[in-house]
Amino acid sequence: xxxxxxxxxxxxxxxxxxxxxxxxxxxxxxxxxxxxxxxxxxxxxxxxxxxxxxxxxxxxxxxxxxxxxxxxxxxxxxxxxxxxxxxxxxxxxxxxxxxxxxxxxxxxxxxxxxxxxxxxxxxxxxxxxxxxxxxxxxxxxxxxxxxxxxxxxxxxxxxxxxxxxxxxxxxxxxxxxxxxxxxxxxxxxxxxxxxxxxxxxxxxxxxxxxxxxxxxxxxxxxxxxxxxxxxxxxxxxxxxxxxxxxxxxxxxxxxxxxxxxxxxxxxxxxxxxxxxxxxxxxxxx
Numbered sequence: 001x002x003x004x005x006x007x008x009x010x011x012x013x014x015x016x017x018x019x020x021x022x023x024x025x026x027x028x029x030x031x032x033x034x035x036x037x038x039x040x041x042x043x044x045x046x047x048x049x050x051x052x053x054x055x056x057x058x059x060x061x062x063x064x065x066x067x068x069x070x071x072x073x074x075x076x077x078x079x080x081x082x083x084x085x086x087x088x089x090x091x092x093x094x095x096x097x098x099x100x101x102x103x104x105x106x107x108x109x110x111x112x113x114x115x116x117x118x119x120x121x122x123x124x125x126x127x128x129x130x131x132x133x134x135x136x137x138x139x140x141x142x143x144x145x146x147x148x149x150x151x152x153x154x155x156x157x158x159x160x161x162x163x164x165x166x167x168x169x170x171x172x173x174x175x176x177x178x179x180x181x182x183x184x185x186x187x188x189x190x191x192x193x194x195x196x197x198x199x200x201x202x203x204x205x206x207x208x209x210x211x212x213x214x215x216x217x218x219x220x221x222x223x224x225x226x227x228x229x230x231x232x233x234x235x236x237x238x239x240x241x242x243x244x245x246x247x248x249x250x251x252x253x254x255x256x257x258x259x260x261x262x263x264x265x266x267x268x269x270x271x272x273x274x275x276x277x278x279x280x281x282x283x284x285x
Contacts, residue, residue: 003113009090086104086108088114123183126156133159152181200229
């Protein structure tokens with residue numbers, strides 16, 4: 001199946017990153033969100049990131065307008081009717097994602113692949129709310145999307161081999177490396193990453209070390225490019241908490257219990273970079 005137009009639902013950081021990379025790779029993109037203001041900010045963010053790539057010499061100035069010209073924005077899900085593939089990148093809640101998949105199932109052609117950028121929610125469950133479970137798949141991009149090479153490709157129980165093949169090819173066209181895994185809680189990336197982040201939060205909560213010290217030990221001693229707490233701030237502490245709760249619920253193992261300090265910080269609105277404060281403080285802009 002040839003994919004020419006890719007839809008992206010959700011104009012947050014991840015959705016805009018996916019739209020950016022898809023358009024830069026030559027795909028036409030339809031980026032939708034229920035909030036027009038978020039769409040406007042998202043488009044401005046994509047333009048800003050393209051300018052950054054131009055300064056680094058990874059994108060030609062002449063390509064900037066062409067890339068932006070391939071991205072159309074809308075606040076109507078039904079505008080995905082002409083997409084061969086749609087990637088959902090909404091809030092990490094099953095009810096929200098399931099409703100989007102129901103709407104897409106009605107709107108899109110039966111041959112359209114419906115992918116989710118979920119980091120923890122079952123692809124099989126999302127497929128079950130549609131009439132096309134064979135065409136539903138997980139396409140988990142890493143943050144920041146333009147820089148990170150991995151796309152975790154998750155096969156639901158009924159995902160067809162043809163769907164997997166098409167998504168792998170689309171990921172490669174975007175310059176990414178697709179790596180397949182089965183539909184289990186947290187998949188591979190977050191089943192390993194989030195417990196490490198959670199344990200780093202416990203180390204701070206129990207006064208074992210400061211956030212700076214925890215991150216320095218992991219970057220200098222384990223050669224991680226970014227410490228777990230700085231990474232948590234980048235991902236969003238609310239997203240980290242959502243994944244830990246999903247792992248605890250689905251696997252039923254107490255080792256996935258979210259650290260109380262993580263819960264407190266989310267309750268206080270300290271979500272990391274997007275709120276300006278998490279384990280570290282971030283200036284506006």
